[in-house]
Amino acid sequence: MDYYSNTTVWITGASSGIGEALVLRYAQLGASVILSSRNIDKLNAVAEKCRNIPTVNGSAAEFFVIPVDMSSESSITEAWEKVKSLNRKIDILINNAGISQRALTRDASIDIDRKVMDLNYFGPVFLTKLVLPHMLDNKKGHIVAISSIVGKFGFPLRSAYSASKHALKGFFESLDAEEYQNNIRVTLVYPGFITTNISVNAVTADGTASGEMDNNQKGGMSPETCAKKIVRGIEKEKHELLVGKKELLLVHIRRFLPALYYKMARKVSPT
Numbered sequence: 001m002d003y004y005s006n007t008t009v010w011i012t013g014a015s016s017g018i019g020e021a022l023v024l025r026y027a028q029l030g031a032s033v034i035l036s037s038r039n040i041d042k043l044n045a046v047a048e049k050c051r052n053i054p055t056v057n058g059s060a061a062e063f064f065v066i067p068v069d070m071s072s073e074s075s076i077t078e079a080w081e082k083v084k085s086l087n088r089k090i091d092i093l094i095n096n097a098g099i100s101q102r103a104l105t106r107d108a109s110i111d112i113d114r115k116v117m118d119l120n121y122f123g124p125v126f127l128t129k130l131v132l133p134h135m136l137d138n139k140k141g142h143i144v145a146i147s148s149i150v151g152k153f154g155f156p157l158r159s160a161y162s163a164s165k166h167a168l169k170g171f172f173e174s175l176d177a178e179e180y181q182n183n184i185r186v187t188l189v190y191p192g193f194i195t196t197n198i199s200v201n202a203v204t205a206d207g208t209a210s211g212e213m214d215n216n217q218k219g220g221m222s223p224e225t226c227a228k229k230i231v232r233g234i235e236k237e238k239h240e241l242l243v244g245k246k247e248l249l250l251v252h253i254r255r256f257l258p259a260l261y262y263k264m265a266r267k268v269s270p271t
């Protein structure tokens with residue numbers, strides 16, 4: 001358990017869903033956490049919950065709220081300056097903030113693709129490039145990217161989202177190969193359907209949020225179970241981690257039975 005009491009984790013998208021559950025899980029284990037996203041009130045509420053959690057090892061964990069808009073380079077730079085002023089070693093960076101999409105390619109303008117790529121791909125890449133030299137100086141660090149099962153295959157209504165999550169795989173797998181010998185670990189996480197507001201917040205063709213909870217998310221894995229599996233996977237230094245229920249089968253079908261995947265992708269309910 002000392003592993004956690006001496007660990008500082010920086011989590012983006014910490015105000016809700018998987019990010020919030022990850023913050024709470026690390027708090028239970030005794031780690032200190034930096035919570036980032038845009039909504040300061042929600043972040044403060046999550047941090048307050050953490051301060052009231054009895055930790056398993058009685059560690060003196062601390063919780064810091066540092067706001068960031070992950071689609072803005074200047075906001076990310078500002079957040080990094082604030083994190084540096086905490087004078088803490090960042091052991092684990094979890095690039096979790098993200099937005100999904102519920103729009104057909106033919107209806108969605110290129111602005112939607114740019115919005116999704118800016119937040120889901122360029123945001124984590126920009127932040128990682130800022131934090132990596134700090135981890136290299138410390139001779140140790142773990143960088144996590146939350147992708148999606150649609151980072152393994154295409155899926156209707158999610159062309160930009162799926163593309164952004166595929167792009168994360170290319171970037172972070174390359175980084176893994178480049179920096180492994182320098183004691184930098186990289187974990188790519190591929191969640192299936194997790195019961196969060198991801199579909200409610202998903203961008204539609206006119207740029208507004210969908211406002212609807214998909215049946216897939218309603219019947220999904222709880223964010224708490226998902227967070228436990230992710231934290232365990234990070235501890236085990238997994239290069240990649242699939243987290244979900246029976247929908248994970250599609251990953252294996254895409255790989256081993258591609259013809260069946262093409263048929264299923266046309267027919268399964270995308271919501």
Ligand SMILES: NC(=O)c1ccc[n+]([C@@H]2O[C@H](COP(=O)([O-])OP(=O)(O)OC[C@H]3O[C@@H](n4cnc5c(N)ncnc54)[C@H](OP(=O)(O)O)[C@@H]3O)[C@@H](O)[C@H]2O)c1
Nearest residue numbers: 013015016017018037038039069070097098148194196198
């Ligand atoms: N739930 C699923 O089924 C599922 C499946 C596969 C992958 N994922 C991935 O899991 C990650 C977390 O999603 P979730 O399911 O927990 O959904 P969520 O509840 O909608 O959480 C999204 C988080 O991202 C933050 N965020 C959104 N835009 C942001 C921005 N511009 N700058 C900074 N933070 C921003 C939100 O906080 P603020 O509003 O406070 O900024 C929120 O904390 C995402 O990357 C998503 O793609 C989810």
